[in-house]
Amino acid sequence: MINLYQTVHNRISVFKLIGLFFYLLVSGLSLQAQTNGIISLESVDSSNTQSVNSSISIIGNSSICLGTKTSLRLRGTCSGKVIWKTTQNNIIGTGSMVNVSPKVTTSYFATCKAIDVESKTSNILTVNVNTPKFNGLPNTPANYEIVSKDPFYLGVKSSNTTPLRWKHENSIGNETLIKPTADSQTYYVRYEESESGCVSAWKPVTVRLVAENKINNIPEVKKGAKIAANTPASSCASMASSSDAQLCSNTTFPALVNNTTDGGTGATTWGCLRTRPNQSWFYFIPLTSGSVSFAIGNTAGVDIDGAVWGPVNSVADACVATQSSPLSCDYSTSANVPLTIASVTAGKVYVIVITNYSNRATTVNFPSNSGTASIGCCTLTGLTASATAITCNGGTSTATVSYTGTPTGTATYSKDGVNYQASNVFSGLSAGTYTFYVKDNFCTKFNSITISQPTSISFGSPTVTNVTCTGNSNGKIVVSASGGTGSISYSISPSIGSQSPSGTFNNLTAGSYTITATDANGCTATTTANVSTTNITPNAPTAISASPATICSGQSSTLSANCATGTTTWYSDVNLTTTITNTVSPSASTTYYVACVSGGVCKSPSGNITVTVNQTPTAPTSVSASPATICSGQSSTLSATCATGTTTWYSDAALTSVIASPSPATPSSTTTYYVACVSGAGCKSTSGSVTVTVNPTPNAPTA
Structure with missing residues (x-):
């Protein structure tokens, strides 16, 4: 008969469990070939892959368990034949990969041989061979037959301290909790030695609940006794x-x-x-x-x-x-x-x-209570609690509490251990840690869960570019938010300007805006930003004039206007892009534009004035006096030719005194006459001149 021992062992050290898990995680453990019931848990060591020859190097496992094999692989390019050797110069194989199963720690290297010439050796890789402390398989019995339906701990008598792995609850230790059923259940156990990286093969263990009133292979326990899987607490708290x-x-x-x-x-x-x-x-x-x-x-x-x-x-x-x-x-x-x-x-x-x-x-x-009170085990087992996910920060969850076993009387539920309800569902739960309770007419069981939530969506300070002038739409807002779940998109209200889900909004007018951030779960957060006006646009100019408003070609006119605010600025174009001075000399009739400008950029609505230009005739030609020299008392005929305009004679160079009847001219002394061509608008050409020389006439003879 197989010996079955059934006892409540101390739970495996949490520190051992964490230690082995960390070892497995950071070492990148992978299961290798099984040989003679021993398996090697190995990791590829590429820390020593620097090649003497820059073209090839080798990689492989630096540690294996005795009786297992590992693969050595070539890294780099070899145009010839790859030859694998030990450092004792023994050839062990060829090709890009070779399998080795050393019995002792051995060092290997590779060479590349082309036309009978070997390259320099690759790096040397040493494979350490570890010997396990265990032998064979765990010595647990292979079959158990029991009559108690209560959970019990299945243990292994072993003279060594090698940790065990059970394929049940994935626990590490020398025991595991078994829940018998009428159907045979198969569990598996093996040695796992973290120091050497060696594990044994899995050994099957069969557990069957039988109808006979006996418990086989359970030493030191009375037949039919209830074995409770109780674990003491470390403190009253x-x-x-x-x-x-x-x-x-x-x-x-x-x-x-x-x-x-x-x-x-x-x-x-x-x-x-x-x-x-x-x-x-x-x-x-x-x-x-x-x-x-x-x-x-x-x-x-x-x-x-x-x-x-x-x-x-x-x-x-x-x-x-x-x-x-x-x-x-x-x-x-x-x-x-x-x-x-x-x-x-x-x-x-x-x-x-x-x-x-x-x-x-x-x-x-x-032992059992020898007094008159009845003390039994709680039949509420397997208490679990699960909760729905909170999708948005500040949201709520619904928790469901479940148990296995059969309650004594009616089971009720609580989330504070004080107030109980018939339903096992608790809704409206915010994020946090909760302890849920189930009690029947005899006992109370409890379990704690933590309900988490996404971080809240939070905005950084928005970056705002203000509108330059009143009425413009060149404002800009840039926002960024963090938290929530997944990527975040953005929208703005009022929805004007250029929308961007990336958080940049252009072409905005002055005003207050609300920006909404939405994450992948549809959770939202808002922030506000104000776009201001940097400069106030002035009112349009008044009293716009040109003096004179009508000129002859070649003359100038002075432009003027009044601005209540801003600077009076004149432009040659209606788009107000080219500035001019307020003194102009157009060659043809021209319209000029004026605006009041604030801050150098903000322009008021424009006004305008037109300067009318009349063309000035060309200078007169053929200016003459006939005769040009006369005696006093005589006359001379003045003549000139005008291509356009009227020939007009003046007695002064300034052309201010018109000679009404210039010809014939009877000057009493030598005189210069001036002539210009005058248009119908009064525009005078450049003047010409002629001088009539007068010689004195002698007096009449006398006696």
């Missing part, structure tokens, strides 16, 4: 988050050693327990009222002590219970701890601490 710390009859657990943690509080009344090393905490709930009597022992027969407090209404009040004197307390040198309570109340919570005064390894045994 931690019991509020560990429903596994509920005590049932016929429970065993490994006592702590080298643990100085004080699991009480500053207000705890310890009674007879003057020293309290290696504390293990439980609670129990009587099914019926009556007396309780435990004779607690241990397998090593060493000195253990204990105390019990209560009653309180819930496990959450466990530390409150310890503030009163213990109901029963033992601090003797005995290996047994008798704890007796004359009267307990059904449904109340009682707290027990067991201490390992001896500090030696042992298993503590809780």
Whole structure:
């Protein structure tokens, strides 16, 4: 008959579990070939791939388990034949890859041979060969036949300390929790040695629930006894988050050693327990009222002590219970701890601490209660809680609480341990950590989950470019937001200008805008930005004039206008792009434009004035006097020719005094006459001139 031992072991160290997981993660472990029941967990070591020859190098596993093989691969280009050798110059193969299975640590290198000439060697790669500490497969029995439906821990007797991996709950350790069913279930176990990277092959283990009233292969456990998978808490406070710390009859657990943690509080009344090393905490709930009597022992027969407090209404009040004197307390040198309570109340919570005064390894045994009260295990098992995702920051979730097993009476649910409801659904939950409770007529179980939410969408300060002038639409807003889920797009209201989902908005007028950021879940956040006007556009100019408004070609005119604000600025074009001075000399009739300008850029509505230009005739030709020299008293005929305009004679060079009847001219002395061609608009050409010389006439003769 196969020996089956069924016991509650101490849970595997969390630190070992984390350590092995970290080793597997950072080493990039990969399962290699299986040989003789041993498998190597190896990682490619490319840290030593620098080649002496710049064209080739080799890579491969730097560590393998004895009895397994690994592949060495060429990196680079070889135009000839690749030859693999050991550093003892033994040829082991050719080609771009070679498989090796050394029995001892061996170093390898490769060369590239072309036309009987070998290149320089590649880098040298050393493959370390590790020997596992285990032999063969785990020595667990291959088949189990049991009658109890209660979960139990399946263990392995082993003389070594190699960690085990079970294909059940993916736990690492030398035990796993089994839940028997009528149908045979197959579990798998193997050695995993992180130091050497070696693992054994998987060994199948079959568990079957049989109808016979016997439990095969379970030493040190009475036939038909209920084995409870209870785990003590480390303190009275931690019991509020560990429903596994509920005590049932016929429970065993490994006592702590080298643990100085004080699991009480500053207000705890310890009674007879003057020293309290290696504390293990439980609670129990009587099914019926009556007396309780435990004779607690241990397998090593060493000195253990204990105390019990209560009653309180819930496990959450466990530390409150310890503030009163213990109901029963033992601090003797005995290996047994008798704890007796004359009267307990059904449904109340009682707290027990067991201490390992001896500090030696042992298993503590809780026998059945020999008192009149009934104490049983809670049948609410497998409590889980799940919650819907919160898609937007500040949103809510709905949690659903479930359990396996059969409740005693009707199960009710709570999210605070105080207020219970019939429904297992809790809605309207914001992000945070929640402890959900399920209770029946006998016990309460609980489990905690954390509901997370996306980070809120938050804007940075918007970058604003103001409108340059009143009425312009050259404003700009640039925004950026972070948080939320996935990519963020943007929209602006009022929706004017140039829209951009990337957060840049152009061609905006002055005003207030609301920008909305939307993430991949449709969650939104808003911010506002104000676009201002940098400069006020002036009003249009008044009193626009040209003096004179009509000129002859070659003459000038002075332009003028009044601006209430801004600078009076004249332009030669209607688009107000080319500025001019206010003194103009157009060659033809021309319209000029004027605006009031603020800040050098903001232009008022323009005004305009036209300067009319009349053409000036060309200068007269053939200017003459006939005769040009006369005697006083005589006359001369003045003549000139005008291509256009009227020939007009003047007595002065300034052409101001017109000679009404210039011809004939009878000057009394030598005189210069001026002539110009005058248009109908009065425009005078350049003048010409002629001089009539007058000689005095002698007096008449006398006697």
